[in-house]
Amino acid sequence: MIKDVIKKIDEVAANDPNRIVYDYLGKTNTYDDLKKRSDVWAHKIESLDIPAKSPIMVWGGQTFEMIASFLGCVKSGHAYIPIASYSNAERLTMIQEVSESKIVLAIDKLPDVDLSGIQVVKPDDVKDGSYQIDQNKFVEGDDNFYIIFTSGTSGKPKGVQISHANLLSFVNWELSDFNLPQHPSFLVQAPYSFDLSVMSLYPALTAAGKLVVLPHDVTQNFVQLFQTMPKLQFNVWVSTPSFAQMCFLDKTFDAKHHPNLTHMLFCGEELPHDEVATLKKKFPDAHIFNTYGPTETTVAVTQVEITDDILKKYDRLPIGRPKKDTKITIDKSKGDKADDGEIIIEGPSVSKGYMNNPEKTQNAFFKQDGDKYQSHRSGDEGFFDGDMLFYRGRIDFQIKFNGYRIELEEINHYLDQNELVRYGVAAPKYNKDHTVKQIVAEIELKDGIKRKYSETVLTKKIRDDLAKNVMPYMIPQRFVYREKLPISQNGKVDIKSVIEEVNK
Amino acid sequence: MDTKKEVLSILKDLTSEDLSDKMDENIFANGLMDSMASVQMLLNLQDKFNIDVPVSEFDRKEWDTPNKIVAKVDSLRNE
Numbered sequence: 275m276i277k278d279v280i281k282k283i284d285e286v287a288a289n290d291p292n293r294i295v296y297d298y299l300g301k302t303n304t305y306d307d308l309k310k311r312s313d314v315w316a317h318k319i320e321s322l323d324i325p326a327k328s329p330i331m332v333w334g335g336q337t338f339e340m341i342a343s344f345l346g347c348v349k350s351g352h353a354y355i356p357i358a359s360y361s362n363a364e365r366l367t368m369i370q371e372v373s374e375s376k377i378v379l380a381i382d383k384l385p386d387v388d389l390s391g392i393q394v395v396k397p398d399d400v401k402d403g404s405y406q407i408d409q410n411k412f413v414e415g416d417d418n419f420y421i422i423f424t425s426g427t428s429g430k431p432k433g434v435q436i437s438h439a440n441l442l443s444f445v446n447w448e449l450s451d452f453n454l455p456q457h458p459s460f461l462v463q464a465p466y467s468f469d470l471s472v473m474s475l476y477p478a479l480t481a482a483g484k485l486v487v488l489p490h491d492v493t494q495n496f497v498q499l500f501q502t503m504p505k506l507q508f509n510v511w512v513s514t515p516s517f518a519q520m521c522f523l524d525k526t527f528d529a530k531h532h533p534n535l536t537h538m539l540f541c542g543e544e545l546p547h548d549e550v551a552t553l554k555k556k557f558p559d560a561h562i563f564n565t566y567g568p569t570e571t572t573v574a575v576t577q578v579e580i581t582d583d584i585l586k587k588y589d590r591l592p593i594g595r596p597k598k599d600t601k602i603t604i605d606k607s608k609g610d611k612a613d614d615g616e617i618i619i620e621g622p623s624v625s626k627g628y629m630n631n632p633e634k635t636q637n638a639f640f641k642q643d644g645d646k647y648q649s650h651r652s653g654d655e656g657f658f659d660g661d662m663l664f665y666r667g668r669i670d671f672q673i674k675f676n677g678y679r680i681e682l683e684e685i686n687h688y689l690d691q692n693e694l695v696r697y698g699v700a701a702p703k704y705n706k707d708h709t710v711k712q713i714v715a716e717i718e719l720k721d722g723i724k725r726k727y728s729e730t731v732l733t734k735k736i737r738d739d740l741a742k743n744v745m746p747y748m749i750p751q752r753f754v755y756r757e758k759l760p761i762s763q764n765g766k767v768d769i770k771s772v773i774e775e776v777n778k
Numbered sequence: 779m780d781t782k783k784e785v786l787s788i789l790k791d792l793t794s795e796d797l798s799d800k801m802d803e804n805i806f807a808n809g810l811m812d813s814m815a816s817v818q819m820l821l822n823l824q825d826k827f828n829i830d831v832p833v834s835e836f837d838r839k840e841w842d843t844p845n846k847i848v849a850k851v852d853s854l855r856n857e
Contacts (some may be wrong), residue, residue: 280792354803372842494813496813496833496834497833497834497835497836497837500833500836501834516814519817519818519821520814520817523817523820523821523824523831523833525830525832526832577780676814705792709814711791711792712792712794712815714794731811737809749809750814751793751810751811751815752793752794752795752809753809753810773824
């Protein structure tokens with residue numbers, strides 16, 4: 275059992291300084307590099323005039339400097355907020371407003387944004403040197419380790435606070451319950467702003483393993499992706515099911531070309547039955563795990579190895595058994611079906627709540643008298659068959675699309691704000707695997723607009739406007755213009771019936 | 779197998795739109811398809827026509843209208 279994530283990583287560096295920790299398309303760094311560079315970052319951060327324990331924004335991609343700066347933050351007693359550099363300027367501003375962070379580490383070039391009152395620190399400002407960092411300053415216990423921002427219903431993102439204690443519970447579980455190889459090397463495909471990346475990051479660093487990076491922009495381009503992928507060698511595949519499906523396109527995605535691959539861990543969205551059947555043909559000896567967990571409970575809290583027996587037994591795959599330190603119950607007062615209910619998660623990896631947002635925190639978290647740990651209302655609908663948990667959908671309007679978590683109401687909020695639009699509803703369109711394959715915007719225009727513009731022009735205008743306020747993956751693929759959208763009894767658009775209509 | 783009919787049926791499944799009168803419309807420029815949808819399209823085409831799309835040389839410009847997709851599929855089927 276690991277007792278302290280940061281000290282454990284430093285311990286690996288002390289015992290095995292020349293071991294490779296990071297491989298970014300062939301550019302490698304050792305544990306000693308990580309120790310030194312994170313200490314330099316910590317020393318720099320200590321010299322800045324910012325309040326103790328205040329969070330630090332980190333803007334960048336997936337380079338070695340990113341993880342060195344993350345560790346620099348937590349070594350100097352500050353939580354970090356990872357923000358992917360493909361985000362728009364508005365995202366950075368909104369996260370700054372919610373978190374009240376006074377500093378951003380610009381690992382990549384910042385977008386054109388007004389940052390008055392905010393300190394910007396660049397890698398060039400942080401000169402190499404040799405510093406001793408006081409271990410008493412390290413983030414520990416209930417102090418925040420990282421804060422990941424997710425979609426929020428009112429257009430304001432929610433910052434999920436993950437403490438050192440939360441992270442420790444997760445890391446110890448992953449290192450004990452998945453039977454991983456010694457010195458595991460992990461694929462890192464997800465950007466660090468997405469907590470799927472944590473499934474690779476800290477288990478690798480604390481187990482003296484290696485991170486093999488597949489950068490986001492490479493995955494956005496088939497040619498680059500399929501030229502790069504066969505060159506990468508790792509033991510542990512971590513991705514969303516949709517990313518692995520994309521890899522099916524390439525003939526070299528099999529055990530012959532990836533002989534070291536022994537484990538596949540899936541998280542972030544529903545794992546289709548067909549996909550596992552195909553994976554078992556391509557990687558007959560690999561252990562394939564399905565996992566489940568909201569960001570609010572630190573990456574994942576249930577897991578199950580999808581064996582041939584499980585594949586035979588279930589058409590829709592289970593999401594697994596809860597980790598030992600965690601209790602999951604089903605609140606049957608919620609949800610539409612008789613045996614289902616809302617999945618409630620109680621355990622040491624459950625977040626203390628959303629940053630500076632007591633209202634949303636109170637809605638989604640609780641701790642009753644006598645409870646040892648915080649509980650989270652997941653909003654996910656599910657049921658138990660014996661000790662095995664199954665997921666069946668959402669009780670609200672949150673979806674997963676290509677692994678990204680999206681509050682549809684956030685898109686609706688910005689559609690409604692558009693000067694051309696009276697009502698806008700973003701509706702998910704599902705395929706037979708219960709996976710969202712498309713987001714459709716159903717739009718009722720304001721009077722007279724339809725005569726003024728063609729639909730092509732309208733769509734371009736609305737799309738461009740949305741792009742300023744939401745992440746690129748939240749922009750609907752299709753725009754459909756309706757005379758009238760259905761209105762429910764409370765006078766608002768009836769979102770449920772719009773979604774039903776789209777899926778007819 | 780009628781290539782055009784099958785291609786249109788795959789595209790309809792992905793975009794929910796009948797593109798039979800938009801054979802030369804750019805399906806990426808108008809937002810109907812994104813990179814994940816094009817993955818699904820290629821997987822479906824491989825299944826349906828038992829062809830091998832050389833993805834490591836994939837050039838989106840050669841696949842961006844229904845007509846071009848039909849032509850590509852026909853040339854791959856004849857290989």
